[in-house]
Structures are given as C-alpha cells and as structure tokens.
Amino acid sequence: YQNQKVNIIPVKIHDSLGRRSLYNVLCAIAYASKSHVNIINASFGFYWDDVNSTPLLLGEFIKQYLTQKGILMIAAAGNAEEYDDTFAVNHHLVNASLLRNLDFHPFYPASFAGKTGFDNVVAVTTCEIPIYNKVSPFQNYSANYVDAAVNCDLTFNRFNQPLISEEFGFYDPLDRLISGGGRLIIAGSSYSTPIITGKIAAYYNTLTNGMVGTGTPNQIDKNELFRRMQVQGLINLATLNLPSQIKGGKYAVRTP
Numbered sequence: 422y423q424n425q426k427v428n429i430i431p432v433k434i435h436d437s438l439g440r441r442s443l444y445n446v447l448c449a450i451a452y453a454s455k456s457h458v459n460i461i462n463a464s465f466g467f468y469w470d471d472v473n474s475t476p477l478l479l480g481e482f483i484k485q486y487l488t489q490k491g492i493l494m495i496a497a498a499g500n501a502e503e504y505d506d507t508f509a510v511n512h513h514l515v516n517a518s519l520l521r522n523l524d525f526h527p528f529y530p531a532s533f534a535g536k537t538g539f540d541n542v543v544a545v546t547t548c549e550i551p552i553y554n555k556v557s558p559f560q561n562y563s564a565n566y567v568d569a570a571v572n573c574d575l576t577f578n579r580f581n582q583p584l585i586s587e588e589f590g591f592y593d594p595l596d597r598l599i600s601g602g603g604r605l606i607i608a609g610s611s612y613s614t615p616i617i618t619g620k621i622a623a624y625y626n627t628l629t630n631g632m633v634g635t636g637t638p639n640q641i642d643k644n645e646l647f648r649r650m651q652v653q654g655l656i657n658l659a660t661l662n663l664p665s666q667i668k669g670g671k672y673a674v675r676t677p
Contacts, residue, residue: 427622430456434465441465447482454486459625459633461487462618463496464611468505469527470513475536476529483533488541491633491641495618497610498546498561499528521556523563535566541641543568547589547613548672549576554662557589560610562666568643569656570663570672571613577606591675616675620655621646627653647671 432453434445446465453461469476487494501521509515509526519525523532523544534544546560548570556562556570559579573589590608597605621628628649632639647669650656656671664670 425623425625427625430458443476443479446479450482450486454490454492458492459629460493460495460618460622462615463494463530464614466497466499466528466531468499468502468509469529469532470509472525472527475527475533479529480533480536480539483530483542484538488539488640491629491639492541493621493641494530494542495614495621496531496534496542496544497614498523498531498544498563498567500561500609500611501559521558521561523561523566526561527566528561531561532566534568535563540643543617543643545614545617546570546610546667547573547608548659548663548667549573549587549589550659550663550672552576553587553589554659556663556666557587557608559588559608564665564668567667568647568671569617570667571616572672572674573608574675575606577608579608617673620650620673624650624653624655 430453432449434449435441450461483494486492506517506520509520510517515525523535530542531544533539534542544567546562546567547557548555549557550572553576556567557573561567574591576587576589579588588608590606591612593605593607599605628646629641632641632645647656651658656673659667659670659672663672
C-alpha cells in the first residue's frame with residue numbers, strides 16, 4: 422500500500438483462555454525488538470491502581486527495547502472492565518464517573534503515552550463524529566494520555582442500559598454475518614488500535630524520515646509524527662468536545 426512494503430510478525434502472549442502474564446509481555450517486547458520491527462501493535466493492557474507510580478519493569482523494558490531504538494508501540498487505551506472498575510471504586514475510591522478517564526484510572530502500556538521519555542508510545546481509543554463528538558462511553562480517554570481516536574462506523578446498544586447504551590463500533594473487516602442476517606459488529610479500543618497502526622505502517626518511511634536513523638537511532642518525535650500524518654490526510658482535528666478527551670482532538674477514519 423502506498424509503495425510501502427509491510428511485513429507482519431505475529432507474537433502470541435495469551436493462552437487458550439485469554440490469560441497472559443507480565444513475563445510473556447516482556448518476552449514479546451524483547452523478541453519483537455530483536456526481530457527489528459518498526460511498530461508494535463499492542464491491543465492489550467491492564468489497569469494499574471496507583472496514579473502516583475508506574476509499572477517500573479514494564480516501563481524499563483519499553484525504554485530499553487523500544488524507545489531507545491525508535492520502535493513505535495501503538496497501544497489500546499482500554500475498555501470498561503467490571504472487575505477492575507469495581508475494585509477501583511471500592512478500594513481506591515475512584516469516582517465512578519471518572520473510571521474511563523486515564524488521569525484517574527491508569528491503563529498500561531497506554532498510560533505511558535503521557536509520560537516523559539515515552540514519545541514512542543501512542544494510545545488509541547474510539548470516537549464518534551459528527552453526532553456525539555466524543556469517545557465511546559465504554560472506552561478510556563484522556564486529553565493527557567490518549568493521542569488519537571478512530572471514528573466508528575456506527576453506534577449500537579451494547580448492554581441495553583438506558584443511561585449508557587451507545588457503544589461505538591466497526592463492521593467486521595472480514596464481512597462476517599451474524600445468525601439471522603446482518604453484518605457482525607466489533608467494538609473496543611483494541612479494534613481501533615490496529616487501524617492507527619496500519620495507517621502509520623502504510624506511510625512509515627514518509628512519517629518517520631529523519632527520526633529513526635542507523636547506528637544510534639533517533640527517538641520518535643510524536644508531535645512531528647502526527648503533524649506528518651495530518652499532512653498525509655491520515656489524521657483529522659476535531660474542534661467540538663473531542664479535544665477535552667483526546668490530545669488536540671485528533672481522530673482518524675477507518676477506511677484508507
């Protein structure tokens with residue numbers, strides 16, 4: 422696409438039941454780094470219940486194996502999780518209305534995106550433009566930690582909850598159908614993340630020229646990266662509501 426050669430290296434960190442460990446994540450980061458990848462799509466993460474500290478070991482691995490080598494990590498901002506939300510409210514006194522705000526309920530590795538020294542980490546969520554002009558009520562946001570959103574294909578009633586009913590989703594990219602007819606709908610920040618990853622990969626040389634060198638690579642300048650994405654038409658800037666939830670109100674559409 423766009424004359425940019427793209428190779429994909431799948432790395433497995435979950436078992437057959439969807440469980441993962443920090444050890445598997447660290448091994449995957451080291452493996453990807455030593456395989457000389459340019460971008461890691463991190464459609465995974467975990468909640469961290471201390472806003473005053475960070476998961477140190479994970480952070481050091483990202484710095485050593487990714488940041489210092491100019492390797493991008495595109496990370497899902499995270500979604501509503503009943504267990505984690507309940508634990509945060511009951512044990513860390515997080516206001517229920519702030520559970521989706523990463524300023525109060527951190528989610529890693531996405532929350533590294535707002536920390537000094539992690540300019541190579543990009544956090545992504547899902548939004549809806551032009552009706553709601555906001556992030557999905559079931560997905561995380563923060564004007565300090567989330568770099569971009571992907572505009573959904575449609576909104577739908579997820580849990581039949583009248584107060585928070587609208588989830589922002591995408592039509593299944595494989596065009597699978599549901600029983601009884603109709604296209605399968607998928608939703609979650611993990612689905613928005615690879616869309617941003619793919620857009621960056623398709624224009625990687627143009628977007629990172631001069632940032633990532635040889636020998637001693639330069640580190641990624643995230644502001645310049647997004648400026649170039651805007652020049653290429655990959656990123657749009659919203660002015661209504663979204664800037665209060667996303668850095669600069671940056672969003673992309675799903676289709677190329």
